[in-house]
Amino acid sequence: MRNNYFKKIQLLPLALALSLCFTTVPNLAAEKEKQSINNSKQKIDENKAKIDTLESEQKKVNEKIKDLEALKSDTAAYIKALDQNMAEVTNELITINNYITQKQLDIEFTQDQLAKATQSESDQYASMKLRIKFMYEKGDTNFIDMILNAKSWSDLLNKAEYISRITKYDRDKLAEYESTRQLVSDTQTQLQAENAQLLDLQNQEVAKQQSLQALLDQKNQELAAYKEKISNAQSEIASQQSKIDDLYEDISAQEANIEAMEREIERQEEEARKKAEEEARRKAEAEGRDPDSAKSDYKSxxxxxxxxxxxxxxxxxxxxxxxxxxxxxxxxxxxxxxxxxxxxxxxxxxxxxxxxxxxxxxxxxxxxxxxxxxxxxxxxxxxxxxxxxxxxxxxxxxxxxxxxxxxxxxxxxxxxxxxxxxxxxxxxxxxx
Known part of the structure; x- marks a missing residue:
């Protein structure tokens, strides 16, 4: 009976420490209800943020279209201005997509770290439970009995050192478990923050896609209106024909530019070839060789x-x-x-x-x-x-x-x- 009493005293510090660790764990049902309320609030906040992002982007693109209203009389200038705005939005969309890709990689890494930390916490908890069970069942390791049964001062000191090391080991394991629990909590907080950042980027992506589509719709409306003016009103054909002629002239100018560039490249290559041949001929004359036998090393x-x-x-x-x-x-x-x-x-x-x-x-x-x-x-x-x-x-x-x-x-x-x-x-x- 005395042995059981001392075993309970021996287990008391470790059991007390463990109880302090787990007093922070709330009632399971209350925790689930609290989590459900938090999830609902989070979804409401996410939807509000998404609406705010879409409204802000819609306002921005509407202002851009309104600013271009004065150019509507000049179809080519209006289309060019819309093209420039579409290019800007496209570049912003590319940047956001790059951020999303990187943030998804960050989240995958954090999830992996959280899984490892959670598994470590579970392993440490299981190990501590086994330690308590072992100390309770192993009656022959009672610390007080060991001290009272010491046969000499040397034996007493050795057993005291042994008890001190075991006690230190238990304290270290408890501190290690507390550190791991904190790591799990910190990693969960980090993961929540990264998921919130990803959601914000995805909202921005949706908003930019809508802006791009709005600008393209505006451009197609202008092109459709331009075509309708030509097909529906004979009186408008004469005035609008000059714009079509300008477009055909631009196409012709573009083709002429391409052909001129080809001719220029051929001319430059021919000049370079002749120059290389002349250099080879002069070099052959300087060396006393037959100039006609000299070969140029020029390669187009x-x-x-x-x-x-x-x-x-x-x-x-x-x-x-x-x-x-x-x-x-x-x-x-x-x-x-x-x-x-x-x-x-x-x-x-x-x-x-x-x-x-x-x-x-x-x-x-x-x-x-x-x-x-x-x-x-x-x-x-x-x-x-x-x-x-x-x-x-x-x-x-x-x-x-x-x-x-x-x-x-x-x-x-x-x-x-x-x-x-x-x-x-x-x-x-x-x-x-």
């Missing part, structure tokens, strides 16, 4: 390898190469490339390595790029929302050159992609 750019698909995220061709029904008034019915439908902001890459010879804006082609690949071969990319390259840049195959958009004479986001060989357009589908 040569097309190597094939073409890769220019829009990695989409493989859908919305309009093929060749004759077609014009999609909107003023657009070409002899399609000199293919249209690849893709969401605004989708990455556009160089189909082959080469030099950027044109990177500019045109009322008909929007933001467009032309790349020289050598061997009389060029690729053309039109209607992009933004450009990542400038004239003179050297690009490698697969390098990003811009983003899909709907700039210029376009009714929806897509990339117009063309290939020119030896001064003429060819069907890209035969080369991709």
């Amino acid at each position: 750019r040569t097309m190597t390898g094939g073409f890769t698909w220019p829009v990695p995220s989409s493989g859908r061709i919305s309009s093929g190469y060749g004759d077609r029904e014009s999609p909107t008034e003023g657009a070409s019915s002899n399609h000199k490339g293919i249209d690849i439908a893709a969401p605004s902001g989708s990455n556009v890459i160089a189909s082959a390595a080469g030099t950027v010879v044109i990177a500019t804006y045109s009322a008909s082609a929007g933001n467009y790029v032309m790349i020289s690949h050598g061997s009389g071969t060029y690729t053309v990319y039109m209607h992009m929302s933004s450009l990542n390259v400038s004239e003179g840049d050297e690009v490698s195959q697969g390098e990003s050159i811009g983003s899909v958009g709907s700039t210029g004479y376009s009714t929806g986001p897509h990339l117009h992609f063309g290939i020119r060989k030896n001064g003429s357009y060819v069907n890209p589908e035969n080369y991709l």
